[in-house]
Amino acid sequence: MTIFVIVTYDVNEKRVxxxxxxxxxxxxxxxxxxxxxxITYGKLEKCKRELFSVIEKDEDSVYFYExxxxxxxxKKVLGQEKNYDSIIL
Amino acid sequence: MTIFVIVTYDVNEKRVxxxxxxxxxxxxxxxxxxxxxxITYGKLEKCKRELFSVIEKDEDSVYFYExxxxxxxxKKVLGQEKNYDSIIL
Numbered sequence: 001m002t003i004f005v006i007v008t009y010d011v012n013e014k015r016v017x018x019x020x021x022x023x024x025x026x027x028x029x030x031x032x033x034x035x036x037x038x039i040t041y042g043k044l045e046k047c048k049r050e051l052f053s054v055i056e057k058d059e060d061s062v063y064f065y066e067x068x069x070x071x072x073x074x075k076k077v078l079g080q081e082k083n084y085d086s087i088i089l
Numbered sequence: 090m091t092i093f094v095i096v097t098y099d100v101n102e103k104r105v106x107x108x109x110x111x112x113x114x115x116x117x118x119x120x121x122x123x124x125x126x127x128i129t130y131g132k133l134e135k136c137k138r139e140l141f142s143v144i145e146k147d148e149d150s151v152y153f154y155e156x157x158x159x160x161x162x163x164k165k166v167l168g169q170e171k172n173y174d175s176i177i178l
Contacts, residue, residue: 006095006097006154008095008097008120008122008123009120010120010121010122010123010171030152031097031098031099031122031150031152032099032122033097033099033120033121033122033123034097034099034122034123034152048165048167051167052167055167055168056168057168057169058168058169059168059169060167060168060169061120061166061167061168061169061170061171062166062167062168063119063120063123063164063165063166063167063170064164064165064166064167065095065154065162065163065164066162066163066164066165067156067161067162067163068161069161072156072157072158072161072162073154073155073156073161073162074154074155074156075152075153075154075155076137076152076153076155077150077151077152077153078137078140078141078144078146078149078150078151078152078153079144079145079146079147079148079149079150079151080146080147080148080149080150081150081152082099082150
């Protein structure tokens, strides 16, 4: 069973690429500081453990907005819909 | 009736403060590029109209993740939970 998750982050420049490399394994990179996607609980916990070992807890900030069903979340776009998945880190 | 909305943005430096000033009227500034909060449909549409007049449609990107009930969205924090509401723009 998968859930839908939006991940946003505010991380020091020194660590941001490490965080993005981890998130790219699990989610789609949809905006400069935003990833989203459907994921199993098991993989979500694995992703969090990897991030936890990389971020600086008292400085960096990562939010996981978790929803049981993607359908409950209606995404509207103003301006450009971006996709950075093709960027190699 | 209010809905719960997460707003994320990737906007050119020249326009980002204008965007933030508008969003601060309607939402809570919870991370560098993220606002969130509960809002009526009427005010949400008003907020979007104001943003639409400020952003550059073919360059800037603003996402509205809209959910009927806040309870469907479970927010988890890794590291710091930030709040920029006290910042004067």
